[in-house]
Amino acid sequence: MKETNNVKKMMAIGMWSSIAYLLMMLNFPLPALPPFLLIDFSEIPAMLAAILFGPIAGVAVEAIKNILHYLIQGSGTGIPVGQLANFVAGVLFILPASYLFQKFGTSKGLTYGLVLGTIVMTLMMSVLNYYVILPAYTFFLNAPALSSEQARQLIVTGILPFNVIKGSMVTVIFIILFAKMKPWIHRQMAA
Numbered sequence: 001m002k003e004t005n006n007v008k009k010m011m012a013i014g015m016w017s018s019i020a021y022l023l024m025m026l027n028f029p030l031p032a033l034p035p036f037l038l039i040d041f042s043e044i045p046a047m048l049a050a051i052l053f054g055p056i057a058g059v060a061v062e063a064i065k066n067i068l069h070y071l072i073q074g075s076g077t078g079i080p081v082g083q084l085a086n087f088v089a090g091v092l093f094i095l096p097a098s099y100l101f102q103k104f105g106t107s108k109g110l111t112y113g114l115v116l117g118t119i120v121m122t123l124m125m126s127v128l129n130y131y132v133i134l135p136a137y138t139f140f141l142n143a144p145a146l147s148s149e150q151a152r153q154l155i156v157t158g159i160l161p162f163n164v165i166k167g168s169m170v171t172v173i174f175i176i177l178f179a180k181m182k183p184w185i186h187r188q189m190a191a
Contacts (some may be wrong), residue, residue, distance in 0.1 A: 009053050015043035017064035022052070030165060034154070037162040043090050043170050044177065050098035051110075052188050057064055058098055062090040077140035085125070085133050092124050093117040093167060107182075111175060118167025122160060129159050
């Protein structure tokens, strides 16, 4: 029985990872934000995996999705800077949400978790972009380094609002999906 559950879990993680990769490909920019910041909804399958099988499953979906993206799409820098940033942002978003859902097991707990995930992702990605991600991009692209004021300006006017908008959009869509899928999710969790 345990072996069957493990196979079921691995198959589900593979399926959710594939769907997440496809959703990652359906990305689009937002007007008035830098064009390299692209909205996608690939955190939704990772969030489902985290709810059904635990946070590690959600992290696995985020990892597989980004590995697939790097292997198939490549990276302008030669190394997966963008994919690593996407992975970290996804993990920062889904972990608080899955933790609060597991703790409370309610739609209210999930909603609070998704809001907290949006806040954590937004704040941490702002810091990581300032100290790690933007410097990595400029280094690997042999571009002139941004001054600390230019980096701060880009984060405040682009990256920070982008993460708030993305987290909010994913939150709203996931809450709607969760409401529709709730009976199925509860059956899966009970199995």
